[in-house]
Amino acid sequence: MLDWTDRHCRYFHRLISDRILLYTEMITAPAILRGDREKHLGFSPQEHPVALQLGGSDVEDLAECAKIAEGMGYAEINLNVGCPSDRVQKGRFGACLMKEPELVANCVSGMQAVVDIPVTVKSRIGVDDEDSFESFENFINTVKSAGCQTFVVHARKAILKGLSPKQNRSVPPLKYEYAYDIKAKHPDLNIIINGGIDTVELACSQLSQVDGVMIGRAFWNAPWLIRDMHRAMGLSNQDNDRDDVLLAYMDYCVEMMRQGLSLHWLIRPILGLYHGFPGNKKWKSHLVTEAPRRKNDVTVIKEARDWVNLC
Ligand SMILES: Cc1cc2nc3c(=O)[nH]c(=O)nc-3n(C[C@H](O)[C@H](O)[C@H](O)COP(=O)(O)O)c2cc1C
Structure with a gap:
């Protein structure tokens, strides 16, 4: 797309x-x-x-x-x-x-x-x-x-x-x-x-x-609907959870920023990761306000994650 x-x-x-x-x-x-x-x-x-x-x-x-x-x-x-x-x-x-x-x-x-x-x-x-x-x-x-x-x-x-x-x-x-x-x-x-x-x-x-x-x-x-659909179709036995995926993606962001990319371009696909959970709105708004200002700072993602309550 x-x-x-x-x-x-x-x-x-x-x-x-x-x-x-x-x-x-x-x-x-x-x-x-x-x-x-x-x-x-x-x-x-x-x-x-x-x-x-x-x-x-x-x-x-x-x-x-x-x-x-x-x-x-x-x-x-x-x-x-x-x-x-x-x-x-x-x-x-x-x-x-x-x-x-x-x-x-x-x-x-x-x-x-x-x-x-x-x-x-x-x-x-x-x-x-x-x-x-x-x-x-x-x-x-x-x-x-x-x-x-x-x-x-x-x-x-x-x-x-x-x-x-x-x-x-x-x-x-x-x-x-x-x-x-x-x-x-x-x-x-x-x-x-x-x-x-x-x-x-x-x-x-x-x-x-x-x-x-x-x-x-x-x-x-x-995006987590991908996992839910695959589970329901018997196509997935992966057991890493949303936070594991996020940590792995943060490592990727660090590498991409080292190559000169701004964090702003990297946060777009993860905005929906906590769709449906309490704190989802704050997760998103923290990412979209902070990432353009702190172009090289992956801790923006960690701070945003702190707003989400998975329980
Ligand atoms: C922002 C956006 C960009 C899209 N770009 C493409 C594209 O490059 N190639 C394509 O085949 N379809 C493109 N589509 C159409 C989607 O692939 C898909 O056919 C359409 O959204 C219907 O499927 P969905 O209801 O699952 O989204 C795009 C859709 C959106 C929303």
């Missing part, structure tokens, strides 16, 4: 779960090919496995990026076919590619030809008036025939004109049944469902219909 799932957020989430597949923010192919590559693609080995999400529709550029990413140790390349922003539409990528399944298929096969890691697609279920199940299935069929085996389905359509990206994450209704029906008709595909999944119960119930869930905002707001 743009501006959210940066390398620090991923490092923190990895401390909570050794099973979760983490995704980068969408990074455009031109940014990788012509920008600061280390800034865009650099990550800590502890984050593994990480999928790189690419934005673009130029087959050669995407293939070159996929090769670079594989060389850097990324576990998967995921093509963004879901972002509705104007900037992205102007570049002819993101959600507007739902209208060009052949082009998406070419992008996928172009990348698959040069890497051994999986190439996957994150899509919507439609755009604008092209929102029938038939047109969604046509998209899936076309991209599947290029060899794509895994689809992450954000189960609402995108409206390309008139809604902001934020509204496009809540206004068009969720239609999980599109993803369920694709899975039922294509049992060989790996279908990962996304959109509005914010409780353990809802996540677990999806698994009787599809192969996995992708969670966005709920993990940002309450």
